[in-house]
Amino acid sequence: MSAGGSCGQTPSRAIPATRRVVLSDGAQLPPGDYSTTPGGTLFSTTPGGTRIIYDRKFLMECRNSPVAKTPPRDLPTIPGVTSPPGDEPATEMNPNHLPNSHEDKPGSHEESQFEMDI
């Protein structure tokens, strides 16, 4: 990163406050010297132009904003796949086919995915 003004598109920002990230396992370290930090990306821009970067945590938080909860107007009806508004009574879906709801069981996001035997 140059100290000069070559990154014209990148607005200047204050240096973020120190953040402590606890690593329990070396595998959580980002590989190589990629422009990422453990626990998420620290800067949301990259040299050579702005790229819009979001970490998982931020994206998950946006899920709860009111606008994110409205189904899109042009969502096609595909039985067993999508659920446009007003479609619920007509199609009898078995419980396994219920769309993702925001009331997802709280545990469902915490379940371990380390049990893969591949």
Place this chain on the structure above:
Amino acid sequence: MRPKLRSPDCLKDDDSGDHDQNEENSTQKDGEKEKSERDKSQSSNKRKAVVPGPAEHPLQYNYTFWYSRRTPGRPTSSQSYEQNIKQIGTFASVEQFWRFYSHMVRPGDLTGHSDFHLFKEGIKPMWEDDANKNGGKWIIRLRKGLASRCWENLILAMLGEQFMVGEEICGAVVSVRFQEDIISIWNKTASDQATTARIRDTLRRVLNLPPNTIMEYKTHTDSIKMPGRLGPQRLLFHNLWKTRLNVP
């Protein structure tokens, strides 16, 4: 800033066949003009420019969700493109993504032989697309029960530009099969080893894969030449593509 990924020809071929009967009516230039206006509005019905709403968080690229399903008991060759692959919709912001995602079932709850595809707007989830033809994909096979979670992590990383490989990412697929589920991420240049290595390492990080997880890279040209375990999907797309080209 956004790369132009779709050639104008690709845009047209989606609509081909729709306007034949109109052509005879418009003999004059004015008629022609009117027709092209109409074409424009027709295709914009299908593909209205999707932009982030006010106060929404824009994404680096627009993306389109697709869904495909193989009808059981029928040879793939007799199936038309429209029957098998459906565009679910296109979004430009984080909030718009959630609007779609929250009203779609999770891949683990799909039945039968089906796939969700999430590709940059303008790239068809097919090997033959210009953006894909020199590309390839990382494949991870998952035992049943993991697909929903892994798919979510995969697409969040893609939408959030976590891969850090410039314009290389094309899209991601989750394939629900009988014994296992498969997730894959497609990139443009299969021969670019620095890119494919970086994608692999990012996948390990964002999916929290155990170090011994087997990851397989497959070029699309190999997929076309050699029937693999993804054979049915391969045939499906190959035949669909041919069907599309035969449209007069």
